Amino acid sequence: MTHVVSENCIKCKYTDCVDVCPVDCFREGPNMLVIDPDECIDCAVCIPECPANAIFAEEDLPADQVAFIKLNADLAFADGWKSITKRKPALPDADEWNGKPGKVSELIIDCWENEPDIDRELLSEATIATPHIAGFSADGKANGTRMCLENIGCFFGIRIEKIKEVIPPAPTNPFIDLGQFKEHRVEEAILRSFNPEVIDQALRANPHHFERFRAAYDHPREFHAYQAIKADPEEFAVLQKLGFQVG
Numbered sequence: 001m002t003h004v005v006s007e008n009c010i011k012c013k014y015t016d017c018v019d020v021c022p023v024d025c026f027r028e029g030p031n032m033l034v035i036d037p038d039e040c041i042d043c044a045v046c047i048p049e050c051p052a053n054a055i056f057a058e059e060d061l062p063a064d065q066v067a068f069i070k071l072n073a074d075l076a077f078a079d080g081w082k083s084i085t086k087r088k089p090a091l092p093d094a095d096e097w098n099g100k101p102g103k104v105s106e107l108i109i110d111c112w113e114n115e116p117d118i119d120r121e122l123l124s125e126a127t128i129a130t131p132h133i134a135g136f137s138a139d140g141k142a143n144g145t146r147m148c149l150e151n152i153g154c155f156f157g158i159r160i161e162k163i164k165e166v167i168p169p170a171p172t173n174p175f176i177d178l179g180q181f182k183e184h185r186v187e188e189a190i191l192r193s194f195n196p197e198v199i200d201q202a203l204r205a206n207p208h209h210f211e212r213f214r215a216a217y218d219h220p221r222e223f224h225a226y227q228a229i230k231a232d233p234e235e236f237a238v239l240q241k242l243g244f245q246v247g
Contacts, residue, residue, distance in 0.1 A: 002037040011097040017046035036076040116210035138168035194220035
């Protein structure tokens with residue numbers, strides 16, 4: 001058995017536990033710590049040190065936290081999750097987030113272990129889940145294709161005329177009328193260009209179709225392909241920074 005860092009560490013990342021660990025089994029991510037199950041010796045000295053009460057022996061985890069056993073094991077070996085051996089300041093809003101429920105519900109997952117046989121329990125815990133979309137936008141795929149053709153032409157010393165024909169398709173409706181929305185109008189503009197809930201809901205309903213969803217993914221256009229109209233001055237500035245055309 002091992003010890004496990006649970007949900008309440010998220011957005012807090014207190015590191016008091018690190019100072020007392022005799023085997024340096026903690027790993028640090030962007031907004032939480034996890035425990036390497038291969039290194040943990042079940043000494044339990046870290047448990048009382050955690051201000052967030054986020055560390056449990058595996059067998060003592062609350063039922064709604066069991067998914068963190070696998071999450072700790074996976075993230076302990078994930079790229080970018082490094083060993084942490086000395087205490088450091090917690091995240092700036094740690095005290096504000098300490099004790100808030102539902103943090104894991106903000107989890108967004110695109111890349112999965114053991115694809116296409118993805119973890120159904122982890123799928124149920126995520127706020128947004130997508131089927132490992134390679135090349136998010138039609139613009140990105142077009143740019144990548146042009147770069148490949150340009151390099152092939154350079155390598156073989158030939159000119160590929162059709163490079164200029166590699167352009168993403170125009171949006172079905174490139175105009176976004178903000179006048180139809182009463183609130184959260186910038187957010188609504190973003191969702192009109194791409195709403196991840198569509199593919200999220202499809203994946204949840206049929207996770208066994210993971211590869212099918214990935215192959216048939218309808219790549220959206222990026223913000224610059226859309227024109228937002230009837231924006232107020234504050235919205236105008238935000239939308240321009242995001243890349244929208246604003247009229």
